[in-house]
Amino acid sequence: MQVFVQLLITGIAMGFIYALVGIEYTLIWNATGLLNFSHDKFILFGAYMFAGTYVLGLGLPPILAILFAVLTMFLFGIVSAFVIFNPLSKLSTNLFAVIGTVILGRIMIESVRLIWGPLPFTLDNFLRGSIHFGSVVVSKAHLVIIVVCSLITAGLQVFFKTTKTGKAMRCVSENKTAASLMGINVPMNIAFTIGLSAIVCATIGILVIPIFNVELQMSSMIGLKGFASGVIGGFGYLPGAIVGGILLGVVEIFGSMLIPSVYKDCLSFVLLIIFLLVRPSGILGNKR
Amino acid sequence: MADNREGKSILTLNHVTKRFSGLVAVNDLSLDMKERTIHALIGPNGAGKSTAINMITGLLPLTEGEIYHEDTKISGMNAHQIARTSCSRTFQNLKLYRSMTVKENLMMGNMTDRKQGFVPFLFDIKNANKEEKLMNEKADQILEFMGLKDLAGEYPANMPYGKQKLTELARSLMSDPRLLFLDEPAAGLNPSERVEFVNIMLKVFDSGIDIFLIEHNMDVIMNISNYITVINFGAKIAEGTPEEIQQDPVVIKAYLGDRYKQNMARGASNA
Amino acid sequence: MKVNKTSALIAVAAIALAAILPMFISNNYHLNLMIQVLINIIIVVGLNFITGLTGQMNLGTAGIFSMGAYTSSLLATRLGINPWICLIAAVGMGFLIGMGLGYPSLRVSGVYLALTTIGFSEIVRILMTNLTGLTGGALGVTGIPPFSILGHKFQTNKEIYYLYLVIAIILIFNAYRIVNSKWGRAFLAVKDNPDAVEAGGINIASIKILAFTLAAVYATVAGSLYAHYVGFINPSAYNLEYSINYVVMLVIGGIGSVPGNVLGAILVTLVPELLRFMENYYWLVFSIITLLFVIFLPNGMVSLFKGKKREAKAGKGAQANGR
Numbered sequence: 001m002q003v004f005v006q007l008l009i010t011g012i013a014m015g016f017i018y019a020l021v022g023i024e025y026t027l028i029w030n031a032t033g034l035l036n037f038s039h040d041k042f043i044l045f046g047a048y049m050f051a052g053t054y055v056l057g058l059g060l061p062p063i064l065a066i067l068f069a070v071l072t073m074f075l076f077g078i079v080s081a082f083v084i085f086n087p088l089s090k091l092s093t094n095l096f097a098v099i100g101t102v103i104l105g106r107i108m109i110e111s112v113r114l115i116w117g118p119l120p121f122t123l124d125n126f127l128r129g130s131i132h133f134g135s136v137v138v139s140k141a142h143l144v145i146i147v148v149c150s151l152i153t154a155g156l157q158v159f160f161k162t163t164k165t166g167k168a169m170r171c172v173s174e175n176k177t178a179a180s181l182m183g184i185n186v187p188m189n190i191a192f193t194i195g196l197s198a199i200v201c202a203t204i205g206i207l208v209i210p211i212f213n214v215e216l217q218m219s220s221m222i223g224l225k226g227f228a229s230g231v232i233g234g235f236g237y238l239p240g241a242i243v244g245g246i247l248l249g250v251v252e253i254f255g256s257m258l259i260p261s262v263y264k265d266c267l268s269f270v271l272l273i274i275f276l277l278v279r280p281s282g283i284l285g286n287k288r
Numbered sequence: 289m290a291d292n293r294e295g296k297s298i299l300t301l302n303h304v305t306k307r308f309s310g311l312v313a314v315n316d317l318s319l320d321m322k323e324r325t326i327h328a329l330i331g332p333n334g335a336g337k338s339t340a341i342n343m344i345t346g347l348l349p350l351t352e353g354e355i356y357h358e359d360t361k362i363s364g365m366n367a368h369q370i371a372r373t374s375c376s377r378t379f380q381n382l383k384l385y386r387s388m389t390v391k392e393n394l395m396m397g398n399m400t401d402r403k404q405g406f407v408p409f410l411f412d413i414k415n416a417n418k419e420e421k422l423m424n425e426k427a428d429q430i431l432e433f434m435g436l437k438d439l440a441g442e443y444p445a446n447m448p449y450g451k452q453k454l455t456e457l458a459r460s461l462m463s464d465p466r467l468l469f470l471d472e473p474a475a476g477l478n479p480s481e482r483v484e485f486v487n488i489m490l491k492v493f494d495s496g497i498d499i500f501l502i503e504h505n506m507d508v509i510m511n512i513s514n515y516i517t518v519i520n521f522g523a524k525i526a527e528g529t530p531e532e533i534q535q536d537p538v539v540i541k542a543y544l545g546d547r548y549k550q551n552m553a554r555g556a557s558n559a
Numbered sequence: 560m561k562v563n564k565t566s567a568l569i570a571v572a573a574i575a576l577a578a579i580l581p582m583f584i585s586n587n588y589h590l591n592l593m594i595q596v597l598i599n600i601i602i603v604v605g606l607n608f609i610t611g612l613t614g615q616m617n618l619g620t621a622g623i624f625s626m627g628a629y630t631s632s633l634l635a636t637r638l639g640i641n642p643w644i645c646l647i648a649a650v651g652m653g654f655l656i657g658m659g660l661g662y663p664s665l666r667v668s669g670v671y672l673a674l675t676t677i678g679f680s681e682i683v684r685i686l687m688t689n690l691t692g693l694t695g696g697a698l699g700v701t702g703i704p705p706f707s708i709l710g711h712k713f714q715t716n717k718e719i720y721y722l723y724l725v726i727a728i729i730l731i732f733n734a735y736r737i738v739n740s741k742w743g744r745a746f747l748a749v750k751d752n753p754d755a756v757e758a759g760g761i762n763i764a765s766i767k768i769l770a771f772t773l774a775a776v777y778a779t780v781a782g783s784l785y786a787h788y789v790g791f792i793n794p795s796a797y798n799l800e801y802s803i804n805y806v807v808m809l810v811i812g813g814i815g816s817v818p819g820n821v822l823g824a825i826l827v828t829l830v831p832e833l834l835r836f837m838e839n840y841y842w843l844v845f846s847i848i849t850l851l852f853v854i855f856l857p858n859g860m861v862s863l864f865k866g867k868k869r870e871a872k873a874g875k876g877a878q879a880n881g882r
Binding site for chain 1: 616663666667670671674679682685686688689803814839846847850857
């Protein structure tokens with residue numbers, strides 16, 4: 001029984017990570033119509049910023065480091081909105097936009113490699129260890145992930161429903177022309193959306209450090225699985241990203257008990273393809 | 289609305305209905321088009337004309353009813369299968385191939401006639417070239433017929449709208465259809481372009497192709513149609529020759545307005 | 560097939576140049592690079608059918624390439640089959656994959672299709688890495704025999720270069736014929752306006768599947784050629800980065816144009832090598848150059864020679880109305 005609970009918590013924790021990934025690219029997708037294929041590099045950047053520069057480089061306490069990393073990524077998101085995403089969204093076909101974000105990703109990972117070096121490093125004191133609930137052992141990292149992700153998800157819901165900027169973002173994602181006619185500064189709004197997405201990416205990067213360590217390949221799998229979870233839950237739709245993410249996380253963990261664990265990663269891609277062919281609108285059936 | 293026409297039917301709609309979950313777009317529509325006629329389907333905006341033509345040409349499935357082209361039941365067939373029963377169509381919103389020149393657009397219209405399969409294409413270069421030459425010649429022929437010869441190498445985006453419409457019409461002729469569907473052919477044309485288009489339509493008809501058109505523009509319809517079916521809110525409200533339709537009080541009320549009859553009378557007395 | 564005098568002359572000149580090149584280059588590393596270029600050209604020319612002309616995003620080329628490589632190598636090493644027969648088997652595998660991937664492309668498009676192809680490629684990679692009994696797992700397959708004709712084995716880089724050059728020329732010639740024929744036009748038409756294609760009596764499904772099959776066959780052939788050249792293969796090389804590379808070659812050269820594909824493959828394979836003097840920075844610089852190309856010269860290098868094609872100056876939204 002306790003094994004079941006431990007696995008469930010691990011699954012939910014990973015699921016929340018996938019859900020956040022789903023959220024961050026869905027934000028950009030809804031605002032710009034572009035699928036950000038460099039999102040996993042945004043996550044990478046956030047993690048390296050936090051670990052490499054702020055903690056190890058400047059020796060800041062984790063709280064401050066998190067703050068600075070998040071802020072830096074926010075600024076980076078805004079800049080990339082104007083420099084990259086804006087020109088790409090104006091190109092005539094999707095093909096170029098996709099390739100554009102992919103190459104942006106390459107530039108980012110190369111920059112990371114040049115700035116912080118190709119060798120992985122670890123943060124020994126960050127979110128390590130486990131907590132005992134009776135006979136159930138839960139890793140601190142998983143617990144923090146679940147708590148933080150829930151807070152972020154709830155926070156975003158509140159943000160979109162109540163704040164002026166949040167509502168403006170929803171308008172922009174529905175209909176840019178109408179939004180600008182209503183007086184919303186659409187380019188700034190989109191830039192803010194991408195900045196917000198970057199913040200979420202940074203958070204993901206920081207949260208997964210205890211699980212994947214800080215190295216160049218740390219985010220590529222969760223990036224792809226984030227795409228899969230979005231499709232499974234309902235593409236382009238925030239609740240869909242959340243549902244799909246958690247579902248995928250749980251299915252993966254329990255699935256790896258039935259099939260050899262080396263094929264665990266296959267599961268998400270098989271599910272992705274099945275859903276794309278059979279029910280492309282996902283579990284929540286959103287027909288965006 | 290007594291139908292005392294003679295001759296072979298080439299297009300028949302039997303109780304055709306289209307429902308879009310709650311909304312009835314076409315309601316129990318039946319009509320019969322005779323060969324060697326220009327048959328028009330008219331009605332106000334939103335009457336269901338586009339839905340009707342999309343069902344006939346296979347782009348929309350029917351909810352109820354049947355459609356026959358000559359003796360073949362075409363309702364239920366795929367769009368490309370229907371096209372192969374010797375029909376062709378144009379689109380209201382123009383569906384030209386923007387990456388290709390006018391001539392290449394036309395050559396696409398002829399592809400089904402060219403029988404060479406893909407694998408033979410790879411190995412039998414001589415016949416492949418021969419086919420290409422035939423397609424080229426046919427395209428030249430139709431371009432000449434339509435007066436578009438000078439624009440053969442142009443891209444659609446660079447041409448005036450009227451020429452683009454002519455190009456799409458030319459493309460639809462490439463497959464030697466016996467029945468041509470025109471979807472609001474006069475839409476978006478200025479008066480002089482309209483006159484040119486009507487002349488071309490008559491020329492096409494004279495060359496042996498029957499025409500079924502949906503249209504809005506009264507001048508075009510009344511002057512060239514042999515028979516008119518009028519629909520409103522998806523259902524047939526009148527049917528007859530242009531003269532009969534102009535007199536029909538139901539049609540006048542629903543669509544033309546009292547003034548049109550007066551204007552037509554005035555126009556006739558001025559001519 | 561419209562071939563004007565200039566194009567024919569350029570083609571002949573290019574072939575002549577390619578033929579005499581090994582006389583000036585005897586460095587094995589450079590010859591290896593040239594062979595790599597030939598293999599990449601074949602892949603990109605194939606990819607052009609589905610992604611360049613028909614406009615269906617394919618990011619799974621690496622997976623298809625590896626299927627070809629593995630089919631050919633396993634048949635050669637486990638069953639001792641003549642490499643030429645293995646090549647034909649790779650073609651057959653290409654057919655299967657083309658059908659297999661072609662059908663999904665009828666139901667999904669755009670980013671969804673991109674994700675499907677990525678999913679396919681990843682599944683292939685994971686299976687190749689873990690079905691150790693069949694594929695040799697992470698170590699892959701070794702001892703793959705080279706091609707031979709009438710007992711003469713093609714073992715030196717120079718010989719292989721010439722053999723592959725002949726094969727590449729045949730494939731390029733065919734691709735050029737296809738692109739400039741009713742088939743090529745059909746591919747473009749499916750990208751531009753699927754409804755009109757259907758209304759014109761053509762079954763879109765068969766066109767899309769044809770395009771996918773061509774792309775897959777070209778990729779599996781390239782995979783087989785690669786396997787019998789290098790002599791060993793393992794799954795680590797067949798990941799998303801490679802699939803992306805091929806699309807980059809397509810875009811930089813010029814989508815839709817066979818000379819463009821060739822040019823793109825050559826440039827993207829060779830330019831990074833030329834930049835190696837930058838040592839650590841060379842890949843970053845190359846990526847930045849690529850991004851600039853995508854943004855400022857999306858129609859590729861060929862557009863510099865032909866003058867910008869005047870078709871789609873319209874942005875994404877303007878297609879609908881024909882105005």
